[in-house]
Amino acid sequence: MTSNIFSLKDRKVLVTGASSGIGATVARKVSELGGVCAITGRDKVRLDDTLQRLSGDGHITIPGDLESTDFQRDLVKETVRQLGPISGFVHCAGIEKTLPFRATDDKDLANVMEINFKSFWILCQEILRKGNHEASRLSVIGISSAAALYGTVGKSAYASSKGALVSLVRTLAMEYAPKGLRFNCICPGYVDTPMLEKLKGLYPSEEAFEETMKRLHPLGIGRPEDVAYAAVFLLGPGARWITGTIMNVDGGYSCQ
Amino acid sequence: MTIQEKLQIIADALGTETTNVQPGVLLEDIEEWDSMGVISVISMLDKMFGVNLNMNEIAALRSVDDILEYMKEQ
Numbered sequence: 663m664t665s666n667i668f669s670l671k672d673r674k675v676l677v678t679g680a681s682s683g684i685g686a687t688v689a690r691k692v693s694e695l696g697g698v699c700a701i702t703g704r705d706k707v708r709l710d711d712t713l714q715r716l717s718g719d720g721h722i723t724i725p726g727d728l729e730s731t732d733f734q735r736d737l738v739k740e741t742v743r744q745l746g747p748i749s750g751f752v753h754c755a756g757i758e759k760t761l762p763f764r765a766t767d768d769k770d771l772a773n774v775m776e777i778n779f780k781s782f783w784i785l786c787q788e789i790l791r792k793g794n795h796e797a798s799r800l801s802v803i804g805i806s807s808a809a810a811l812y813g814t815v816g817k818s819a820y821a822s823s824k825g826a827l828v829s830l831v832r833t834l835a836m837e838y839a840p841k842g843l844r845f846n847c848i849c850p851g852y853v854d855t856p857m858l859e860k861l862k863g864l865y866p867s868e869e870a871f872e873e874t875m876k877r878l879h880p881l882g883i884g885r886p887e888d889v890a891y892a893a894v895f896l897l898g899p900g901a902r903w904i905t906g907t908i909m910n911v912d913g914g915y916s917c918q
Numbered sequence: 919m920t921i922q923e924k925l926q927i928i929a930d931a932l933g934t935e936t937t938n939v940q941p942g943v944l945l946e947d948i949e950e951w952d953s954m955g956v957i958s959v960i961s962m963l964d965k966m967f968g969v970n971l972n973m974n975e976i977a978a979l980r981s982v983d984d985i986l987e988y989m990k991e992q
Contacts, residue, residue: 816954
C-alpha cells in the first residue's frame with residue numbers, strides 16, 4: 663500500500679483550465695500516475711496539445727467556455743457519458759485581474775467571479791449529483807491563491823473570488839465528509855505560467871519584476887509542477903484523511 | 919465628447935482632481951500616476967475606447983496629451 667499512495671490508477675479526473683499552465687501540468691501528472699483525464703479549456707488547439715502530452719490512453723478533451731452555465735452543466739454530463747462517474751476534479755480555470763479597487767467595475771467583478779468561483783460552484787453541484795461521481799472516492803481540489811489569504815494591492819476582485827473558493831471548499835468538506843467525499847484547496851504563490859507573463863508587463867522593468875518575485879518567495883518562483891504534485895497527492899489514496907485543508911504551495915510566501 | 923469630458927475621465931481613472939490633469943502636464947508630475955494609476959488608465963482606454971496598449975506604447979506615455987491621443991471616439 664505504501665508504494666501506491668500516489669497511484670491514481672483507474673481514477674477519472676476532470677481538469678479545468680487544462681489548455682496551459684497549472685491545469686495542463688496537473689492533467690499530465692494525473693495521467694503519469696495512471697489516471698484518466700477529461701480536460702477542458704477554451705483554446706481547442708492548445709487543449710489538443712495538452713492531450714498529446716498525456717500518458718496512457720482514454721483521455722478526452724471537451725473544449726468550451728466556462729463562462730457559459732450551459733457549458734458548465736454539459737461538461738459534467740459529457741465527462742460522465744464518456745468516462746463514467748468522476749473520481750477527481752481539479753478546478754484550475756481562472757482569470758487574473760489586477761486593477762485598483764476604484765477602477766474595478768461590476769462587470770470586472772462578475773467576469774472574475776464567473777470563471778474563478780461560480781463555475782466551480784456549478785461543476786461541484788453537477789458532480790455531486792447521484793451517479794456522476796464515485797461514491798466514497800471523490801476528491802475535489804480548488805486551485806485558489808495566496809491572494810485569497812494575504813492582502814495584495816490591486817487584487818480586490820481576484821482575491822475575493824479565490825477567497826470564496828476557500829470558503830466553499832471548507833463548507834463542502836464538512837457537508838460531504840459523512841459520505842467520504844473530500845474537498846481541498848491549494849493556494850499557490852506566483853507560478854511561472856502564461857498568467858504570470860501578463861503580470862510582468864505591469865512592472866517597470868524585468869529586473870523590478872524579478873526582484874519583487876524573489877522578495878515574495880524565499881524558495882524562488884514556483885513552477886506548474888510544484889502545484890501539480892500537491893494536487894495529485896490530494897487526489898490520491900495517501901490523502902484519504904485530508905479534507906477541508908487549505909494547502910499553501912508558495913515557496914514560503916505565506917510564512918513572512 | 920469634449921476635451922473637458924475626456925480630462926474628467928482621465929482624472930477619475932487616476933483618482934485625482936481634474937485640475938491636476940490638464941493638457942501639457944507631464945504624467946510623472948501627477949502624484950497618482952503610480953503603478954495602480956497606470957493600470958487604471960490602461961483599463962479605461964480598453965473599456966471606453968477599445969484601445970489595447972502594448973508594453974511599448976504604455977512605456978511611451980509621457981504626458982496627458984499622449985493619453986488624449988488614444989481617446990478617439992469609435
